[in-house]
Structure formats: C-alpha cells, structure tokens
Amino acid sequence: MALGTDKETTTMKCIRVPSPRRRRSALVLLAAAATLLLSGCKGGDLVSYELPEKSAPYTFETETNGVKTVWRYSSAKATKDDTSTLSPCIGELVGSDQAACRPEPLIFLRYDFGLALDNTVRAGEAHEVTVVGYYQERLSDLPEVTSLKAETTFDGGSTWRPAPSKATGENTFTTTIRNPRRDQAPAGVGLRIRATDSQGNTVTQTIPVAYTLR
Known part of the structure; x- marks a missing residue:
C-alpha cells in the first residue's frame, strides 16, 4: 500500500494513521510519497503498512x-x-523491500475557482467553480467519480448551505455559488466538497476560504 501527495491543491502534507491496527509490518511507499518529506514532514510521519487480506x-x-x-x-x-x-x-528503488505495493483508492480534488487577476470574485453574483476528481497513477482501471455535493459558508464555517452542482465531464463537476454582498462575507467564501466514486469511496474536503469577494 502507498500514499502520495496532492500536488495540485497541496492539501496533503503529513500522514496521521487513524487506527493502531494499520500499523502492522511495514510494506513500502510509492516514490511519490517522498515528496511529503520535502513538504516538511518528519521521518516519523511517513508510514507504510500491510493490510489484512480481507x-x-x-x-x-x-x-x-x-x-x-x-x-x-x-x-x-x-x-x-x-x-x-x-x-x-x-522498496524497488532502495532494495529494502520487494513486497507488492499499490496506491490506495483516494479521490483527490483539483479546483478551478475562476478568479480574477487579483484573486477575487465579484460579490452579489452567481459564480461557477469547477471541481475535478482524480487518483494517483496506477496500472489497473480506476474508479469513476459518480457524484459531488457542495456546500458554502459565508461566516467562517458557523453555518453551511448547499450549492447546486452538476456533472460536466468525466470526473468533472461544476458547482454554482451565489455570492452574497461583500459585507456579508468579509473574510471570504468557504467551500466544502464531498465526492463519491463507483466503488463507494468518498472524500470530504473543507476549504475555510476558497476565495474573497470584491
């Protein structure tokens, strides 16, 4: 098994293992995981593990x-x-482990926020954001991102409201955000995305400030 980093959104930095049962005998990491070291993670944050057969x-x-x-x-x-x-x-690169390995089926998200040159969006208007789901490169057939739900916040995450989204291409979705007046979102617009693929895997990504208003 191996974990890589999301180079597009830089949302993945250090690995936190959620369960002790995952800390079994080490397997191997993909070479892509070495980029986590470059992003500031300590050596102890890089974890490889062997999963049960089931x-x-x-x-x-x-x-x-x-x-x-x-x-x-x-x-x-x-x-x-x-x-x-x-x-x-x-393991293949350093000769320390020849066990079988592969990336986990993690859905990564890439955004096109449609920002102006000053990295802002016009207040009081509907604004479209494009979200693309993708996976780490592997040889077998990849799942397909089948659905995407979006929510927005204008008060720093205290309240969230749904934003309509629709599929516009392979693993590609567009969500429409109705921006409030600038004084109603002085710190900017936050975005929360939940995507699901054809194998039932999900990702939920919360961006406290996706963009600011002008």
Whole structure:
C-alpha cells in the first residue's frame, strides 16, 4: 500500500494513521510519497503498512493550513504490484523491500475557482467553480467519480448551505455559488466538497476560504 501527495491543491502534507491496527509490518511507499518529506514532514510521519487480506473500510485524514481532507475507502492487502513505471515502489528503488505495493483508492480534488487577476470574485453574483476528481497513477482501471455535493459558508464555517452542482465531464463537476454582498462575507467564501466514486469511496474536503469577494 502507498500514499502520495496532492500536488495540485497541496492539501496533503503529513500522514496521521487513524487506527493502531494499520500499523502492522511495514510494506513500502510509492516514490511519490517522498515528496511529503520535502513538504516538511518528519521521518516519523511517513508510514507504510500491510493490510489484512480481507477488504475492510478505513478512514484517512489530513489537515494543512486549515484545509481538512477526510477520505473513507475500502482496501485490502496488495497481492501484486499496481504502480506505474514513473512511480515505482520505494522498496524497488532502495532494495529494502520487494513486497507488492499499490496506491490506495483516494479521490483527490483539483479546483478551478475562476478568479480574477487579483484573486477575487465579484460579490452579489452567481459564480461557477469547477471541481475535478482524480487518483494517483496506477496500472489497473480506476474508479469513476459518480457524484459531488457542495456546500458554502459565508461566516467562517458557523453555518453551511448547499450549492447546486452538476456533472460536466468525466470526473468533472461544476458547482454554482451565489455570492452574497461583500459585507456579508468579509473574510471570504468557504467551500466544502464531498465526492463519491463507483466503488463507494468518498472524500470530504473543507476549504475555510476558497476565495474573497470584491
């Protein structure tokens, strides 16, 4: 099993293992996980582990600069390598472990906020945000992101309200946010996205300030 980093949104920095049962004998990490070291994680934060043979549900959480991401997914012990030649297992690179490895089926999110040159959005108007779901590169067929729900907050997360969203392409969705007056969201507009794929895996990402208003 291996975990990588979301280079597009930089929401994944250090790994926090949610359950002691996941801390079994070490397997291997993908080479992509080495980027976590470059982002400031300590060596102890990089964890590799062997999963039981029977598939089970897991939860994985990260938080960086206030952006919180929670993945819920099902996984089991890898029986064969499922990685690309561009992202080999670390064990293959250093010769320390030849066990089978693969990325976990984590849904990552990439955003196009449609910002102006000053990184703001016009207040009092409807505004579209495009969200694309994607996965770490692997050889087998990937799941498909089948649904996306969006919520917005104008008061720093005290209250959330649904925002309509629709599929506009493969793993691609557009959500429409009705921006309030600038004085009604002085700190900016927050966004919470929950995406689900064809295998039942989910990701919930909360961005306290997605953009500010002008």
